[in-house]
Structure formats: C-alpha cells, structure tokens
Amino acid sequence: RSQMSILDALLKLRQICCHPRLLKIELPEFSKHLPSGKFEAFKNMISEIVEGGHKALVFSQFVRMLHIIRQWLESNEIPFCYLDGASKDRLEQVDRFNNSPDIPIFLISLKAGGTGINLTSADYVIHYDPWWNPAVESQATDRTHRIGQTRQVFSYKLICQNTVEEKILKLQESKRGIAEAVILGQDTWKSLTREALEVLFEV
Structure with missing residues (x-):
C-alpha cells in the first residue's frame, strides 16, 4: 500500500504541473479553477505559432x-486534428492535418501517436x-523528420521550474530506470532508493 501511495503522490505532483483540473481531489478548499502557469505559457506559444503561419504537433x-487544450482551441476557433488511443480515424486525422494548410494544430496522445505516422x-x-524516457520523446518528434520535410523543425519540452518535473529529469539523467518507475508505475519502483525519494519530495 505504501508503494502505491508513493506512486499516486508522484502522479498528482506531475498532474498539477500540467493543470489543476487533472487532479481528482474532493476537498472544499481545493479549486480546480486555479490558473495554470504552464497552460498560460502554452497558449501564448500556440498563438504565436498560429499567427506565424506554422503547424505544430x-x-x-x-x-x-x-x-483541456481541445476545449481552449474550440473556444478560440483554432482548427485542429486530434488523436488518442480511442480514436478510430487515425489515418484520416493524419491526412487531414498533412493536407490542410488551414489546420495548424494536431493534438496527440504520446502512446497513440508516438510512432508509425508521418x-x-x-x-x-x-x-x-x-x-x-528520451527515446520515446525522440520517436514522437521524429514524426516530423521524414522524407518530404523541407523546413527546420523546432521541438520544445515544457517543464515547470522548481517542481517534481525538474527533479525527475535530473534522476532520469543519472538512472533511467528510476524515472520510468515514477512514470509508468512499473515493478521497477524498487529502484526508488531513499535518496531518490528525498530528491523527489524535497520541498
């Protein structure tokens, strides 16, 4: 039970870095309407990309x-394509994005669209x-690096400063197995030494 509690706590720390609305916390003093610094920065990035006539994954x-991102795009009338593990029109979404200059954004779940598409x-x-796992991220980024690419591709990773995101990145650099345990909840949680846990939960 203590092992699951640790992984659940780490999951919540990762989720709150993305947006408070991801958290499943039923407390009267907790509001899911809190602003998200990362989401605000992301929206500014997307606005600049769209205004510049670029296309982004x-x-x-x-x-x-x-x-959450899809709702914001819809409210701002920004066209987009969408793909996650439940999508039944994978190839249609890919073709729409590649062949439609007026669709600047493609939202993709990492597991569903990280490989096998151009x-x-x-x-x-x-x-x-x-x-x-940098190899997984590289595979996703490589969707843009295929025969036919004629432009320079810019890749960004959004990291919240002074949070568990930075700490796991540091652990990942020293020992990938630890980071994968935190992300995937694998049996390799046993790799989480006391020292690693102290780093992750350091205030």
Missing part, C-alpha cells in the same frame, strides 16, 4: 490534458508534459 501523456507538414513539436 502537441504531445501529452494525459488524455484529459488534451481535452507528419512532415508540422515544423513545431511541443511536449506538453515530459515523458522521461
């Missing part, structure tokens, strides 16, 4: 975060929440 491992019409890639 936006990856997140949290489908609920993609839904998205060379995009010249920006945004990883909204980091996946701590």
Whole structure:
C-alpha cells in the first residue's frame, strides 16, 4: 500500500504541473479553477505559432490534458486534428492535418501517436508534459523528420521550474530506470532508493 501511495503522490505532483483540473481531489478548499502557469505559457506559444503561419504537433501523456487544450482551441476557433488511443480515424486525422494548410494544430496522445505516422507538414513539436524516457520523446518528434520535410523543425519540452518535473529529469539523467518507475508505475519502483525519494519530495 505504501508503494502505491508513493506512486499516486508522484502522479498528482506531475498532474498539477500540467493543470489543476487533472487532479481528482474532493476537498472544499481545493479549486480546480486555479490558473495554470504552464497552460498560460502554452497558449501564448500556440498563438504565436498560429499567427506565424506554422503547424505544430502537441504531445501529452494525459488524455484529459488534451481535452483541456481541445476545449481552449474550440473556444478560440483554432482548427485542429486530434488523436488518442480511442480514436478510430487515425489515418484520416493524419491526412487531414498533412493536407490542410488551414489546420495548424494536431493534438496527440504520446502512446497513440508516438510512432508509425508521418507528419512532415508540422515544423513545431511541443511536449506538453515530459515523458522521461528520451527515446520515446525522440520517436514522437521524429514524426516530423521524414522524407518530404523541407523546413527546420523546432521541438520544445515544457517543464515547470522548481517542481517534481525538474527533479525527475535530473534522476532520469543519472538512472533511467528510476524515472520510468515514477512514470509508468512499473515493478521497477524498487529502484526508488531513499535518496531518490528525498530528491523527489524535497520541498
């Protein structure tokens, strides 16, 4: 039970970095309407990308975060394509994005769209929440680096300063297995030493 509590706490810390609305907390003093600094920065980035006539892929491992972004795009009348694990029109969404100059944004869940698709019409890639295995992120970014790409591609990873996101990145650099345990909840949680936990939960 203590192991699950640790992973659940780490999940909540990661989610609140993305947006308070991701948290499932039923407390009278907790408001899901709190602003998100990362989301505000993200919206500014997207506005500049769209105004500049560019096209961007936006990856997140949290489908609920993609839904929040989708709601904002809809309210601002910004056209977009969407793909997650439940999507039945995967190829249609890819074709629409690649062949429609007026669709600047493609929202993609990392697990559903990280491999096997060609998205060379995009010249920006945004990883909204980091996946701590750099190979997985690289595979997702590589959707834009295919035959037919003629423009320079810019890739961004959004990290909240002084949060668990920065701390897990540091752990990932030293020992990938620890970071994967935190993200995936794998049996490799046993790799979480007391020292690693102290780093993650340091205030």
